Amino acid sequence: MSVPISDKYKVLKHTFGFSNFREMQEEAVDAILSRRDLAMLLPTGGGKSLCYQLPTLLMEGITIVVSPLIALMHDQVIALKELGIEAEMISSSQSSQEQQEAFTKAKNGILKLLYIAPERLANGSFLSWLTTLDINFFVIDEAHCISEWGHEFRDDYRRLGELRSAFPHTPIAAFTATATPKVREDILSQLGLHEPLILRAPVLRKNITITVRERDNGWHNDLMNILKEHEGESGIIYAFSRKETEELAAFLSKKGIKCLAYHAGMSGSLRHDTHQSFLNDETQIIVATVAFGMGIDKGDIRFVIHTSLPKTIENYYQEIGRAGRDGIDSEAVLFYSGSDFHNKKRLIDEGSDPQYREMILAKLRSAMDYATAEECRHRLIASYFSDSVEVCGDRCDNCKDSDRPKTDITVPSQKFLSCLYKTGERFGATYISEVLCGEEKEKILSNAHDKLSVFGIGKELSKSTWSTISKRLIELGAIEPDEYKALKLTASGAEILKGKQSVHIRQERLTPKKASVKTKEHDHHAPKYYENFKALRARIAKEHRIPAYIVFGDKTLYSLAEQLPTSKEEMLNISGIGEVKFERYGELFLELTRELSAKES
Secondary structure, eight states, rough: OOOHHHHHHHHHHTTTTSSOOOOTTTHHHHHHHHHHOOOEEEOOEEEEEHHHHHHHHHHSSSSEOOOOOOOHHHHHHHHHHHTTEEEEEEEETSSSSHHHHHHHHHHHTOOOOEEEEEGGGGGGGHHHHTTTTTTEEEEEGGGGGGGHHHHHHHOHGOOOOOOHHHTTTTEEEEEEEEOOOOHHHHHHHHHHSSSSSEEEEEEEOEEEEEEEEEOOOTHHHHHHHHHHHHTOOEEEOSSSSSSHHHHHHHHHHTTTTEEEEOTTSSOOHEEEEEEEEHHHSOOOOOEOOOOTTTTOOOOOEEEEEEOOOOHHHHHHHHTTTTTTHHHHHHHEEEOOOHHHHHHHHHHHHHOOOHHHHHHHHHHHHHHHHHOOOOSSSHHHHHHHHTTOOOOOOOHHHHHTTTOOEEEEEEEHHHHHHHHHHHHTTTTOOHHHHHHTTOOOOOHHOOOOOOTTTTEEEEEEETTTHHHHHHHHHHHHTTTETTOOEEEEOOOOHHHHHHHSOEEEGGGGGGSOOOOOOOOOOOSSSSOOTTTHHHHHHHHHHHHHHHHHHOOOOHHHHHHHHHHHSSSSHHHSSSOOOOHHHHHIIHHHHHHHHHHHHHHHH
């Protein structure tokens, strides 16, 4: 199918409000319009949805979008309807009447897009029903879920290969934000893509600043300082367990922060209400397990915080990608502890399929290596996905503070490891520190460890310093705790003990931190009248019962506040405002801009 360039750009501007395509979007659109299979790797926030939403408007028939994310399907259907595009979803979250209405619209040729969950395709009668529709192409969203070598393998996705058999001449477009080379090959193979166009955007998210911090006893103070810097802005805090989400949400609520917990143990209705409250800006922060986030299509999330080590780099990259989807500067902060690795490793050892255990453990080790590394964070992530980028300069803590002094702790490390070995590898870090400091405690005396050559050889350092050294050795994999938290020497630790490997640590980690509270800095992003436009957007969203970002994204509001357009023509020149959106809300915003322009004159 040949589509004139003018038609493509006309739809881009008229319906979506953009004058130009973003990186690789046009190539994806052209591939679909030419009925070619497509495999696209595009970071979260890269404009993936437009790649398939635009071409279907220029084609006959309906597009079937397969997605595992019910919340995201729901939000995208609402957003499409706001653009005047006929779209529906069929999911378990709907009533039978709602599902039947979607079936009828699809059958009658009214819909341009129909979103379905992958488990639908396991139903033979549903697959047969699909053959009665005029399907122009299939979209497989979150395509990495099809691979057993990925971080989110789903059995329902494995069946998607049947689409090629049932619809041999219907193109398939597969999209994902995260896939290693092995997973990419698996996607192509499992879906049976035929000579697909493969598009791979750079992994780098330039607008996200990444910081990694060790989680110590004062980490709550650090967290509060970060939240003060983002006062009034939307954010997600990922916690390790359901219990932690509830405890942390309660702690923040007591501090006056509009905050809710979210985890898979909550009822479906409560999760839905929490999700909607966040989308509608009634709740500022969600404290959640990883059950939350993949389905969030909210452009104005300004920060994502992890309170513990993520299971994989894939998870981490996808989760920090929730921040700054609109391209505006945002922040990702990871708090980690050496114990995180071993707590998660224990869960993997106890509950994982033996066939995949080593692969899962390797991914966890990669996550720990990332947390403790002293190289550019963005470059480390890119390298994991076999991409290469220049060092970010000032977009991560390692580059920003590249000149931070480091201390060689090889000799103290050897003392610690020697003491660990000579006490029989039966004790934890606290006991080893006490032996090194020469403390004549009852347990030490009863074990006769006061007679060892290592007793008291570390008196020059405090117990807290020895604790820090032990954490560094755990981070580096030189020692690891068993199920009883007794430390064991590893092959890497033996190399350090023999003098074949040195150990360094950042100087500030050896110096006790002083508590401090930051004050809210001026938001350098927001123009003078941004809050006026934000208030109008909130009012419109409430009246229409839709999330605020669906009215206009923050980036569009910033442009409105900066330019103060006073005519339709001027307003349509702003990115994100097309004819459809202008017809719905344009006059209300023009009324405000004229009022504000009068103040300026």
